[in-house]
Amino acid sequence: MTTAVPAIAAFDLTKRYGGVAVVSNISFSLRAGSKIALLGHNGAGKSTLLGLLSTLITRTSGDASIAGHAISTNPIELRRNIGVLAHLPMVYEELSPLENLEFFARLYEVPEAATRIEELLRAVGLWRRRREPTSILSRGYHQRLALARAVLHRPAVLLLDEPETGLDPAGIALLDQLALDNPAVTVLAATHLVDRVDRWADGVLRLDRGCVVEAPDPVTAEVSS
Amino acid sequence: MSALWQVLVAIFWWVIHTLLEPIWNARWVALPPLTGVMMMAMIVGAVLVAPREIVEGEVQRLMYIHVPVATISYLAFFVTAVASAIFLIGRDMRWDAIARGAATVGIMLTAFALLTGAIWGKPTWGVYWSWDARLTATLVLFLIYSGYLLARAVGGPNDEQAARYAAVVGIIGYIDIPLIHFSVDWWRTLHPQRIIFAPKPALPGEMLLVLLLGFLGILFLTLWLITLRGTTEYLVQRADRVRARLDQLERA
Amino acid sequence: MDNNLEFLFAGFAVFWAGLFVYLVMLQMRLRELQQEIETLEERLAESEQTEQSGNSTPNSSSS
Amino acid sequence: MSSALAVFRKDLQLAWRDRSGWLSALAFATISVLVYSFAFDLATADIRPLLPGVLWTTFLFSGIFATSQSFQRESETGTFDAMLVAPVSPSTIYVGKLISNLISLLIVELALLVLTTILFDTPLLTGELVLVVFVGTVGYVSLATLLSTLGSRGSARAVLLPVLALPLLVPLLIASVRATGAALGAPIDSAPWLLLLVIFALWSTIGGALLFPVVSER
Numbered sequence: 001m002t003t004a005v006p007a008i009a010a011f012d013l014t015k016r017y018g019g020v021a022v023v024s025n026i027s028f029s030l031r032a033g034s035k036i037a038l039l040g041h042n043g044a045g046k047s048t049l050l051g052l053l054s055t056l057i058t059r060t061s062g063d064a065s066i067a068g069h070a071i072s073t074n075p076i077e078l079r080r081n082i083g084v085l086a087h088l089p090m091v092y093e094e095l096s097p098l099e100n101l102e103f104f105a106r107l108y109e110v111p112e113a114a115t116r117i118e119e120l121l122r123a124v125g126l127w128r129r130r131r132e133p134t135s136i137l138s139r140g141y142h143q144r145l146a147l148a149r150a151v152l153h154r155p156a157v158l159l160l161d162e163p164e165t166g167l168d169p170a171g172i173a174l175l176d177q178l179a180l181d182n183p184a185v186t187v188l189a190a191t192h193l194v195d196r197v198d199r200w201a202d203g204v205l206r207l208d209r210g211c212v213v214e215a216p217d218p219v220t221a222e223v224s225s
Numbered sequence: 226m227s228a229l230w231q232v233l234v235a236i237f238w239w240v241i242h243t244l245l246e247p248i249w250n251a252r253w254v255a256l257p258p259l260t261g262v263m264m265m266a267m268i269v270g271a272v273l274v275a276p277r278e279i280v281e282g283e284v285q286r287l288m289y290i291h292v293p294v295a296t297i298s299y300l301a302f303f304v305t306a307v308a309s310a311i312f313l314i315g316r317d318m319r320w321d322a323i324a325r326g327a328a329t330v331g332i333m334l335t336a337f338a339l340l341t342g343a344i345w346g347k348p349t350w351g352v353y354w355s356w357d358a359r360l361t362a363t364l365v366l367f368l369i370y371s372g373y374l375l376a377r378a379v380g381g382p383n384d385e386q387a388a389r390y391a392a393v394v395g396i397i398g399y400i401d402i403p404l405i406h407f408s409v410d411w412w413r414t415l416h417p418q419r420i421i422f423a424p425k426p427a428l429p430g431e432m433l434l435v436l437l438l439g440f441l442g443i444l445f446l447t448l449w450l451i452t453l454r455g456t457t458e459y460l461v462q463r464a465d466r467v468r469a470r471l472d473q474l475e476r477a
Numbered sequence: 478m479d480n481n482l483e484f485l486f487a488g489f490a491v492f493w494a495g496l497f498v499y500l501v502m503l504q505m506r507l508r509e510l511q512q513e514i515e516t517l518e519e520r521l522a523e524s525e526q527t528e529q530s531g532n533s534t535p536n537s538s539s540s
Numbered sequence: 541m542s543s544a545l546a547v548f549r550k551d552l553q554l555a556w557r558d559r560s561g562w563l564s565a566l567a568f569a570t571i572s573v574l575v576y577s578f579a580f581d582l583a584t585a586d587i588r589p590l591l592p593g594v595l596w597t598t599f600l601f602s603g604i605f606a607t608s609q610s611f612q613r614e615s616e617t618g619t620f621d622a623m624l625v626a627p628v629s630p631s632t633i634y635v636g637k638l639i640s641n642l643i644s645l646l647i648v649e650l651a652l653l654v655l656t657t658i659l660f661d662t663p664l665l666t667g668e669l670v671l672v673v674f675v676g677t678v679g680y681v682s683l684a685t686l687l688s689t690l691g692s693r694g695s696a697r698a699v700l701l702p703v704l705a706l707p708l709l710v711p712l713l714i715a716s717v718r719a720t721g722a723a724l725g726a727p728i729d730s731a732p733w734l735l736l737l738v739i740f741a742l743w744s745t746i747g748g749a750l751l752f753p754v755v756s757e758r
Contacts, residue, residue, distance in 0.1 A: 018383030019466030020473045051758070054625055058385075058757045080627035088618025092550070094558040103553075106546035107626045133557070149622070209473075284481040287488040294492075313754055333499060337492055344488040348481035368707035376690065376704055386758060390690060393751045394704065397683075400747065401708055404740055408711035411731035412718070446496075453503050460510040467517040474524045 005068050006219040007032040007157055007186035008053065012062035015048050022048045024210040025062065029219040030188065030203070032156070035180055036216060037197040038190040040207035046190040047087070049207065050159045053188070054084045067156050080108075083150035085160040089142040090149070093135040097126045097145050100134060101152060108153035120148040124174055139166040144174060151178050151185075160189035164196075176200060234314070256449040263442035270435035278432075287345040289435055293443040295338035295363055299402070301331030301447055302370060306399035309392035318462055321388040324395055325377055326454030328370045330447060335367040358410045365405050369398040382458070382465040543628040547636025551610070555644050561613075562644040565606035569652045572598040577659065587660050592720035596713060598652065599677065601702065603645050604684045608701045610641060611688035624756060634685065634752035638745070642681045649673055662724070669723040672734060676716035679741040680709050686748035689755040712740045 006029035015023040023045045030036050038046050051057035053064055055075040064071050069078035084090075091100050101120065105113035121127040124144040129137065134145060143166040150158060158179050164172055179187055180200040188205070191197065197204065203216030271289035278285035308324035311317075342360050343353040354360070373394045380387025428436070555562055576594040580587075614620040623633050650665075653673070657664045687705050706713075719733035 017385075017469075018381065019469035056621055056624055056758060076627050076629060079625055082625070084622075084625045086618060086621065088621070090618040090622035092554060092619055093617060094554055095550070099550075099553060103546060103550040104622070104626070106549075107543050107623065107628065109542065282481050284484040284488065286485055290488065290492050333495075337495065340491050340495075341488045344484050344491065348484045365707055365710045372704040372707055375700060379690070379700070389757060390755050393686070393755055394708075397708060397747060397751070400743070401711065404711035404736070404743065407736060408714040411733075411736075412714050450499075450503075453500075453507065457503065457507050457510060460507070460514060464510060464514050464517060467514065467521050471517065471521055471524060474521070474528055 006030055007034070008066050008188055010062070010064040013052055013059060013064050014061045015052055015057060016060040021210050023052060026212050028205060028212055028215040030186060030216060031219050032186050033183060034203055034216065035187045035201050036203045036205050037201035038188055038205050038207070039194065044207040045210040046207055047161055050161050050188070050190060054082055054159050055079060081156045083155040083158045085146055085150045085163050087161055089146050091134055091142060091145050094133055096131045096133055097121060098130040100145060101148060104149050104152055110153050116152065120152060123178065124148050140168055140171050143167055144171055147175060147178060156186060158185055158187045160187065162190055162192060164191060164193050252452045256445060256452060260442070260445040260449045263438065263445050266438045267442035270438045274431055274435055276429065276431055284345055284348050287341050289439040291338060291341040291345055292436065293439040294334050294341065295359070297440070297443045297447050298331050298334035298338060298363065298366070301327050301334055301451060302366060302399055304451055305331060305370065305395045309395035313389065313392050318383060318388065319459055321392065322458035322462055323451070323455040324392065325458045327451045328373050328395065329454050330450045332367060332370050332374070334447065335363050338363050339367065356413055358413055362405050362409045366402070369401065373398060382462045541632070543626070544632040544636040547623065547633055548639045551637060551640030552643065555640065561610055562606055562648055565602040565645070566648045566651055568605060569598045569602040569648055570655060572601065573652065573656060573659070587662065588724055588726060591656070591660065591662065591724065592717040595656065595720060596676070596716050599649055600680055600706065600709060600713065602648060603677070603680055604702050604705050606645060607641050607681060607684040608688040608698065630753040630756045631749045634749055638682055638685050638748065641685050642678060645677055645681055646674065649677060666723060669720060672716060672719040672723050672737065675734065675737045675741050676712060679712045679737060679744050682741070682745040682748040683708060686752055686755065711736065715740065
């Protein structure tokens with residue numbers, strides 16, 4: 001009987017650019033379902049850590065695993081379980097919100113994609129304008145569309161890089177509903193809105209110059225059958 | 226990775242460590258004198274020992290430099306391709322330094338081949354450049370690996386992304402060689418038949434001997450240059466790493 | 478056809494001179510780099526001292 | 541493979557919606573042909589020996605130019621990362637992008653063939669010629685798609701890509717020009733140029749698919 005497999009875990013994860021270790025021997029483990037705020041000054045390595053965990057950035061040494069899949073051995077299986085939100089909008093400006101989600105639904109092979117897409121577009125308030133080219137939508141709607149793309153395939157883990165950027169209060173409420181307050185999901189979100197953190201986060205992972213200075217207590221003894 | 230693949234990789238590294246390591250360690254001791262002796266023998270051979278070619282006259286003695294240099298430049302690019310492949314597998318930046326060093330040496334060798342070929346060609350065929358199949362192939366290689374260096378220079382000495390990209394160019398460039406030779410050979414050939422590698426050697430004994438000296442001389446020279454150049458690239462990487470480390474500390 | 482000695486000398490000169498210049502440049506570059514690395518590593522050792530004594534935050538090791 | 545089709549369909553949608561990509565390649569190709577016509581005085585001279593060279597240099601330059609544009613757009617808006625984060629191997633993304641680049645460039649090339657047929661009143665759209673153009677385009681597009689991931693450092697990239705790709709494409713250029721010449725009825729020389737083209741196309745497609753994950757890493 002496997003108890004408490006950490007949703008996200010890192011083992012001496014390191015990323016070196018030339019002589020500088022931007023992420024240096026980082027180890028932590030996060031319980032499934034927990035909501036962790038990733039804090040730290042600019043250049044502390046937050047985005048690089050999120051990039052390493054989402055397999056977008058290749059590690060220099062060490063390892064990490066998400067939902068039991070290691071980035072070193074089966075990154076494809078790992079990516080099935082993560083939803084990613086980064087600085088760049090990561091949506092196609094020339095395609096409409098509907099076409100954007102249809103493409104990603106095919107890429108992720110989402111079952112009954114049409115209903116899922118409609119449900120999400122309605123949730124983020126883009127259903128009425130689903131056929132217009134995304135380029136004419138405001139930055140906030142880009143972020144909402146990106147959020148919808150991140151949760152489209154119902155991932156167990158969400159890796160969000162400053163998800164609040166560009167969102168108005170209604171958008172932030174959506175972020176809470178879809179991700180931060182969603183019990184079924186583990187979230188690791190880098191954020192600068194520190195005053196909101198204690199409202200949604202049940203733990204903090206703080207980085208300083210590539211090292212962990214504060215982390216939630218590691219997932220207790222793993223007993224696997 | 227499948228078990229078989231891991232076994233192969235393990236054997237590969239065992240070969241590298243047990244066989245090549247000692248040779249690699251002895252490089253500074255062995256290579257310079259060997260190169261010196263061989264090059265001396267080559268000069269004496271080319272100028273004095275080898276008989277004068279009746280038709281082409283004295284300038285034909287350039288063959289003892291041109292042919293070895295043109296041939297061994299392929300070895301330099303082979304080192305680049307293999308070092309690039311090892312870098313892509315092990316991601317160890319030292320192999321990137323060796324690949325880059327070998328490419329630089331390879332480009333220099335091809336430049337010498339083209340130059341001596343032109344100087345040899347002028348009195349013999351009346352033209353500096355004759356679009357001959359083999360010279361053209363050498364020129365194409367010169368361009369490909371100049372592109373390799375340009376692609377590598379896009380990033381800094383320790384820029385892994387630029388190193389990976391350049392490694393791909395280094396490997397593709399080498400695999401392209403047979404295709405280049407086929408297309409260029411069918412396209413045009415003026416060069417005298419391969420007098421050395423022709424089934425029956427058209428060269429008298431002494432010429433062959435001196436040519437062999439030339440090959441050995443250029444071979445050791447190339448190995449020595451690749452080691453020198455590789456070490457330089459490695460030191461550039463180390464300096465860049467320490468400098469980056471210093472910036473980080475001073476900025477903090 | 479045998480008065481092409483000047484081409485022979487030209488060919489040899491190009492090769493040997495080019496090689497010699499390249500080797501000399503390479504050796505100088507190598508020596509210069511070795512010195513530069515020594516000075517850089519001394520400065521690094523010093524500033525790592527000041528960093529250790531200065532504050533206790535852990536810092537990453539350099540390779 | 542379905543994800544490769546997804547990438548392919550999305551790219552075609554993109555190419556249709558944002559026509560600037562391949563339209564600028566078509567404009568570039570057309571202008572090149574006109575420039576060659578003036579330069580080589582193609583109006584009067586017997587163009588048969590020159591036409592294959594004119595066609596293929598135009599194809600190569602406009603193809604490399606269009607492929608690098610399409611990739612730069614994806615990497616700037618972060619959509620390339622969005623695909624890399626999907627549970628698919630980068631090679632399937634490469635296959636998807638390869639096919640969509642191939643289709644849009646084949647359209648540009650066929651349009652150019654029609655234009656050249658009109659301009660120089662020579663029957664170009666023969667079966668054999670279209671086959672040669674297809675195989676040659678597969679060859680250079682697969683290499684260009686692989687190399688278009690070159691890191692973009694300012695303007696250097698727009699120049700650097702052709703400088704990097706063209707020497708590698710020399711065998712393809714020679715073979716395609718000779719095969720096109722043969723297709724146009726030039727005196728057949730013994731070399732099996734189409735075979736060399738097919739080998740090159742296979743070589744660069746397989747090499748591209750295998751090496752794409754390496755160049756798409758960050």
